[in-house]
Amino acid sequence: MTGSRPAEIRVSEIFGPTIQGEGALIGLPTVFVRTGGCDYRCSWCDSLHAVDSRYRDEWRPMSTEEVWQKVTSLSGGRPLMVSLSGGNPAIQPLGDLIACGHAQGYRFALETQGSVARDWFADLDVLVLSPKPPSSGMETDWDALGDCLQASAGKPQTILKIVVFDEADYSYARHAAARYPQLPVYLQPGNHTPPPPEEHDAPIDIEGVTERMRWLVERITEDRWFEARVLPQLHVLLWGNKRGV
Ligand SMILES: C[S@@+](CC[C@H](N)C(=O)[O-])C[C@H]1O[C@@H](n2cnc3c(N)ncnc32)[C@H](O)[C@@H]1O
Numbered sequence: 649m650t651g652s653r654p655a656e657i658r659v660s661e662i663f664g665p666t667i668q669g670e671g672a673l674i675g676l677p678t679v680f681v682r683t684g685g686c687d688y689r690c691s692w693c694d695s696l697h698a699v700d701s702r703y704r705d706e707w708r709p710m711s712t713e714e715v716w717q718k719v720t721s722l723s724g725g726r727p728l729m730v731s732l733s734g735g736n737p738a739i740q741p742l743g744d745l746i747a748c749g750h751a752q753g754y755r756f757a758l759e760t761q762g763s764v765a766r767d768w769f770a771d772l773d774v775l776v777l778s779p780k781p782p783s784s785g786m787e788t789d790w791d792a793l794g795d796c797l798q799a800s801a802g803k804p805q806t807i808l809k810i811v812v813f814d815e816a817d818y819s820y821a822r823h824a825a826a827r828y829p830q831l832p833v834y835l836q837p838g839n840h841t842p843p844p845p846e847e848h849d850a851p852i853d854i855e856g857v858t859e860r861m862r863w864l865v866e867r868i869t870e871d872r873w874f875e876a877r878v879l880p881q882l883h884v885l886l887w888g889n890k891r892g893v
């Protein structure tokens with residue numbers, strides 16, 4: 649007799665502790681679980697190694713226990729914030745992992761574009777919704793994003809984090825923020841020229857990122873948009889496009 653086996657999590661990489669480089673938790677020590685596979689294909693994705701099926705061979709199906717073992721070994725058994733990213737982590741079975749970690753005092757933040765909702769979003773501590781602006785080449789399904797919010801049932805701390813490259817992206821961010829006035833908004837300057845994933849340490853266009861940040865600050869102050877926050881990707885400033893940091 650065979651019972652159904654618990655679903656496995658498709659993992660691209662597990663690394664840390666490092667610091668959370670983006671959004672509301674910036675600077676906070678964290679271990680990343682980056683899952684493999686995404687239902688989007690953003691033109692400027694900086695994590696293609698977890699998106700493009702060319703890298704599928706590097707993704708490993710792991711049981712919840714195996715993932716948990718790796719997280720606790722990296723953290724030395726000391727509870728911390730676990731960041732679930734990808735790819736789109738929402739397409740992986742992560743509910744058991746969250747329950748397992750909570751039982752040991754760990755907390756969980758998840759980053760997703762908001763295209764797929766899961767019941768277990770309500771068990772997260774932090775939900776980062778990062779809908780994609782026009783420069784990504786993706787189309788936002790606002791109903792799906794609404795479903796994600798509904799699934800979270802107001803339990804996790806929830807924020808909007810929007811990447812901005814240009815004026816059209818900025819307008820999109822304003823529109824998204826207006827749809828969800830209850831959510832804190834973080835504007836993140838886009839980082840151009842992501843390297844091919846096999847190039848782990850390519851130089852970044854730091855001037856471009858800095859220029860876009862200054863422009864973003866100008867735009868929000870001009871518009872008197874005083875609820876918005878502008879933040880760089882701290883890990884990009886510190887380590888460029890290096891993987892696993
Ligand atoms: C790699 S994604 C993975 C999680 C999920 N798929 C998502 O997009 O939210 C993690 C975060 O990195 C951001 N990101 C990806 N490529 C970027 C780039 N070139 N510049 C700035 N932020 C980027 C995404 O917008 C998202 O907020």
Ligand SMILES: Nc1nc2[nH]cc(C(=O)O)c2c(=O)[nH]1
Nearest residue numbers: 666667668669670733883893
């Ligand atoms: N340090 C660090 N912070 C991050 N915040 C979001 C990341 C991601 O790729 O999802 C990321 C990442 O890859 N590294």
Ligand code: SF4
Nearest residue numbers: 686688689690693735
């Ligand atoms: S949704 Fe996220 S992981 Fe997927 S392609 Fe876009 S930025 Fe990359």
Ligand SMILES: [Mg+2]
Nearest residue numbers: 694695733881
């Ligand atoms: Mg990243």
